[in-house]
Amino acid sequence: MGYRALLGRLASAGIDFVVVGGVGAVLQGVPTTTFDLDIVHARDAENRRRLHDLLASLEARYRQHLPRILTPTLEDLDSDGHLLLVTSEGPLDVLGTVTGGRRYEDLVEHSTTMTLGGEHAFRVLDLETIIELEEKTGRARDLAQLPVLRETLGKKRSEEG
Amino acid sequence: MPPEPQEHESEDPGDSSLIDWMLSLTPEERLEVLDRNVADILELRRINGEEWATEHSSEG
Numbered sequence: 001m002g003y004r005a006l007l008g009r010l011a012s013a014g015i016d017f018v019v020v021g022g023v024g025a026v027l028q029g030v031p032t033t034t035f036d037l038d039i040v041h042a043r044d045a046e047n048r049r050r051l052h053d054l055l056a057s058l059e060a061r062y063r064q065h066l067p068r069i070l071t072p073t074l075e076d077l078d079s080d081g082h083l084l085l086v087t088s089e090g091p092l093d094v095l096g097t098v099t100g101g102r103r104y105e106d107l108v109e110h111s112t113t114m115t116l117g118g119e120h121a122f123r124v125l126d127l128e129t130i131i132e133l134e135e136k137t138g139r140a141r142d143l144a145q146l147p148v149l150r151e152t153l154g155k156k157r158s159e160e161g
Numbered sequence: 162m163p164p165e166p167q168e169h170e171s172e173d174p175g176d177s178s179l180i181d182w183m184l185s186l187t188p189e190e191r192l193e194v195l196d197r198n199v200a201d202i203l204e205l206r207r208i209n210g211e212e213w214a215t216e217h218s219s220e221g
Contacts, residue, residue, distance in 0.1 A: 003199075116189060148176055
């Protein structure tokens with residue numbers, strides 16, 4: 001159980017997605033902790049089918065309805081909303097859009113590609129855009145993260161010269 | 162006179178050194194740090210939850 005395992009499962013299943021939120025920030029060097037993995041997925045039919053199959057194999061169910069077992073449907077994966085799930089590998093938030101109604105296609109150009117162990121490539125939203133989104137949410141917990149996000153970005157830029 | 166703070170320098174020097182350390186790791190290593198931290202926090206919660214339940218089980 002863990003983010004590495006969950007990301008590995010998503011990436012090796014050939015699913016198109018962008019990691020956003022806290023895990024995306026950590027991957028880029030932000031010293032923070034988060035308790036769920038947030039992804040924005042491509043919503044074409046083939047990608048939704050792959051994601052749906054993987055979620056089924058991970059025994060994904062909606063965590064706000066526990067202990068009732070309510071599983072996400074293919075139609076659910078075509079919504080703009082946020083599917084807040086728990087899986088056998090930990091909590092997973094599957095987002096149709098993020099702040100400002102931005103979808104996968106809008107985020108790809110603001111993402112970088114990473115791999116796990118040199119294989120299983122996946123996309124991570126760049127730190128500049130993570131900061132931009134967190135500024136816009138206005139949620140207290142997101143705003144509280146901004147100083148360390150900005151400082152990490154500043155240090156990365158200094159390193160990159 | 163204290164030195165002028167550098168741009169992006171944290172008010173908390175602990176934050177700054179943690180960022181430097183995280184940036185010295187590979188993305189995969191950062192993920193492993195996160196996985197360990199979360200596992201440790203959940204374990205602490207579990208232990209303390211159990212202790213709390215044990216301490217209060219004889220009450221009421």
